[in-house]
Amino acid sequence: MKPIALITGATSGIGLACAHKFLKAGYRVIATGRNVQSLNKLKEEGKDDVYTLIFDVRDREIATLCLKSLPDEWADIEVLVNNAGLALGLDPEYEGDYDDWDTMIDTNIKGLLTITREVVPGMIARNKGHIINIGSVAGDAAYANGNVYCATKAAVKAITDGLRIDVAHTPLRVTLLKPGLVETNFSNVRFHGDDERADNVYKGIVPLTGDDIADAALYAAQAPAHVQIAEMLILATHQANGSVIVRS
Numbered sequence: 484m485k486p487i488a489l490i491t492g493a494t495s496g497i498g499l500a501c502a503h504k505f506l507k508a509g510y511r512v513i514a515t516g517r518n519v520q521s522l523n524k525l526k527e528e529g530k531d532d533v534y535t536l537i538f539d540v541r542d543r544e545i546a547t548l549c550l551k552s553l554p555d556e557w558a559d560i561e562v563l564v565n566n567a568g569l570a571l572g573l574d575p576e577y578e579g580d581y582d583d584w585d586t587m588i589d590t591n592i593k594g595l596l597t598i599t600r601e602v603v604p605g606m607i608a609r610n611k612g613h614i615i616n617i618g619s620v621a622g623d624a625a626y627a628n629g630n631v632y633c634a635t636k637a638a639v640k641a642i643t644d645g646l647r648i649d650v651a652h653t654p655l656r657v658t659l660l661k662p663g664l665v666e667t668n669f670s671n672v673r674f675h676g677d678d679e680r681a682d683n684v685y686k687g688i689v690p691l692t693g694d695d696i697a698d699a700a701l702y703a704a705q706a707p708a709h710v711q712i713a714e715m716l717i718l719a720t721h722q723a724n725g726s727v728i729v730r731s
């Protein structure tokens with residue numbers, strides 16, 4: 484039987500790339516997100532190897548119900564990729580938007596916690612599992628105007644480290660991936676649909692792609708059982724950290 488990977492935010496960018504890579508590597512994939520069209524397309528491509536769940540990770544009640552509704556043949560999740568997330572705005576903290584802050588905190592921190600809380604007990608019971616959380620270079624140190632987004636990714640690091648400690652007595656593995664600049668819908672979302680501003684983020688540098696991060700996720704998942712890739716910082720060449728990006 485093929486192993487099962489559940490990937491949140493599998494409708495776009497890094498999550499969609501992970502879905503494609505894991506399918507190609509012989510996994511069955513539970514793909515979650517809100518974009519029904521994108522999930523349906525993935526289902527068409529992956530056929531019986533794809534199961535889709537449509538929910539907003541911020542809605543704990545619905546998210547929990549959806550996960551509990553998985554049919555028996557899809558219930559034994561082996562890999563969880565906690566990827567759903569976003570940045571909203573790039574403004575000084577003293578000018579930040581309350582709604583943007585709430586959305587980032589509810590999605591990147593509380594949403595990730597909900598999925599983790601629902602999926603990991605099954606892994607513990609089966610004595611098998613791997614949790615791969617998508618953090619960011621933004622969680623290593625704040626950059627100008629990144630404030631709350633950076634804080635959510637710092638929280639993802641602490642939550643990931645905490646989980647690794649809490650499951651250390653089991654065969655479960657816990658990985659944090661910390662990408663730098665990845666060209667996806669991320670900046671279009673961050674700038675509320677200002678595509679020109681979003682494009683500028685990737686000008687003068689060759690950014691990472693969703694596939695680059697999916698390769699890292701798959702590498703961690705396919706490492707031998709005694710190898711726990713705890714953390715990977717994956718930057719574009721010419722990017723040194725969240726603040727230093729040398730453009731040509």
Ligand code: NDP
Nearest residue numbers: 492494495496497516517518539540567568665667668669
């Ligand atoms: P995209 O905007 O391309 O993808 C974001 C994904 O998250 C979408 O599939 C979206 O699905 C999902 N998502 C967002 N909010 C919710 C929600 N409330 N409920 C369910 N799903 C949600 O961006 P990326 O692929 O770049 O982002 C993926 C992750 O990678 C994020 O956690 C981001 O912080 C992180 N990251 C991104 C970097 C980058 O430079 N791009 C660098 C470092 C980390 P849908 O809209 O269908 O719900």
Ligand code: 8X3
Nearest residue numbers: 619620621663664725
């Ligand atoms: C996304 C990367 O540097 O835009 O987490 O915050 S960055």
